[in-house]
Amino acid sequence: MESAEKISGRQFSLLIFSFIAPTVILVIPGLMSNISKQDAWMTIFPSVLIGALNIWIMIKLSKRYPGMTIVQYSSEILGKWLGKVLGCYLIYVWINFDFIILNQHIQFINTVFLMRTPSVIISLTLAILCGIAVYMGIEAIARCNEYLALLNFVFLIPLLLLMLAESDPERLRPVLGNGIFPVLQASVFPIAYISQFFILGWLLPFLNQPKKASKVSFISLFIISGLLCITLLPLIMVFGPLTEKLVFPVLSVIQYIGIEGSFERLEALAVAIWVMGCFIKISTTLFIICLSIGQIFNIRNYKDLVIPITILSVIGSVTVFRNYSTDLGNYLNSTYPSYAFFTHFVLPLTLLIIDSVKRSWRKSVH
Template sequence: MKPAEKISGTQLCLLIFSFIAPIVILIIPGLESKSSKQDAWITIFPAVLIGSLTIWVMIILSNRYPGLSIIQYSSQIIGKWPAKCLGCYFIYYWISYDFVVLNQHIQFINTVLLMRTPGIVVSLTLALLCGLAAYMGIESIARSNEYISLLIFVLLLPLLILMLAESDSERILPVMSQGMVPLLQASIFPTAYLSQFFILGWLLPYLNQPKKATKVSFIALLLITGILFIAIIPLIMIFGPITDNLTFPVLEVIRYIGITGSFERLEALGVAIWVMGCFVKDALICFIICLSVSHFFNIRNYRDFVFPVTLLGAIGSVSVFKFYSTDLTTLLKYSYPSYAIFTQFILPLTLLMIDTIKRRWKKSVV
């Protein structure tokens, strides 16, 4: 059964952009610089390759099973019970990622804006707004994101231009001074985030013109890559070797611009970009979790799960990391990249390979 809600190609492009770009720009440069130093910008190239392959895999699968999400068509590829196990894993992955996103939001807000506000208050405030958006449906999220993504562009581009004025090109030299190994090690961080085009497995059934899926997905990849380049290169040329010591390096650049330039307190723009990006990201995650659970149990109305998923996300974002004494930065640096690439790229690619082999085998038998 095809979904009743529909989104346009432009809305899909902007949804992917807002889902990936804002948080990637504020977090990834610091993680990359720890391994690759001034060559961090080069690590984007392998990430773009994996991002492109992820798009290709998800679109081929969607074309073969139109109107179905990856939870639904996986049963036709690998069978009912293996697909149930895979569906459980996908649901677990999105729930755990929901915890990570909300915990990132807590750390960012407590570091930059509201230092003494309890984490549960920060998390629950965002989670309730995102839950409301998910309850309204993918069309509502997509329409609100049209304005949000425009605001992100309007706020982000002037900041990036101001960053160029404070840059020193000598700090980006020498190129590839440490060889290829540190570059390949550091490339795992942007790769983990650019493989998040995996969400096409849930969003493509809602696209009103499926033929535009490839075009709009690659436009989104181009936009994200371009802005990531524009953010990383001036960042290195401003802070140089101390970039890897900063948790939110782009935010520190914005603060630096505000002190030495004509404007003050520009970090408020960075906070606005972060909050808007987190809203769209977590609203989509909440929607995907609820949709996955409804498809898993063959329940038509995914909205029945919005409220419990919202509460689970808010409570889990505070309690899970505290209970396991896990530092979020350590998780994002050592565990999440390989975990994300396996889930977002390797598993869909495996589904595609199995499906292709089955189709060729059936043709040979006939």
């Protein structure tokens, strides 16, 4: 069944970029540097390979079931009840993801900007805006993102140039000083985030030119990977071994490179990039949650779910962790990488294998 809402190839590509890139750039460099030290930038190469495979899997499934989301074609592949069970698991995954992203937003804003503001106020203000965007539909989110993505690029370019001015290439040595294993071990972090191309399972039915799906998805992958690489390199060249000890390394380097006079307090740009990225990420996540619940429980209009899901998001974001910084750090370090790899990559790959086996079996029977 074709959706009435449609987004162009450019909007699609930018939406994926904004969904993945800002939080990846600001959050994971420290996690990667903790294991692979000065070779952290190399972890991007294995993650690009997994990201490319992820895109291929999601597009292959979408072509076999055009106009359907992964929640819908799971029932076609696994059967009605198993498909519903998987759909409920995916809803749980996205609700949990929504809580974590809003919680990260609270921590970031409390760390940088509004130290004494209650968590619920920070969460509520962004969640309300995101809820309004979801009510307007995915087309409105994608159009809004066209301008926000452009602003993100405009803010990032001068920051990267200033970072290069403070860089020391000697901090990148020795290359592979501890061998290749730490690089492969640390690559689980960018893989966990770049495998968020799993989102294609919900967005592809809204693309107005399905033939462009591969092109626009791979453009997003290479832009995100390239941006992560050119962020990581100067970051390591500025801070060296200190990178792994920083909670928000990019924010720290931005604070460090502030120029006296008009260019002081450059962290305001980092806040702008973060808030715009979180707005798109949470809006898209809320849209996916509402759409998935509507499809599983046969609710005609997913927009009827926007208000209760937005309220649930605010409550969940302030209660998901008892100790914000410690529990969130442990979750991002230990739980999320394996959990994300299974859900974003292994699960759709399993669906594709099962579907391929069923199709080949039908052909052999006939």
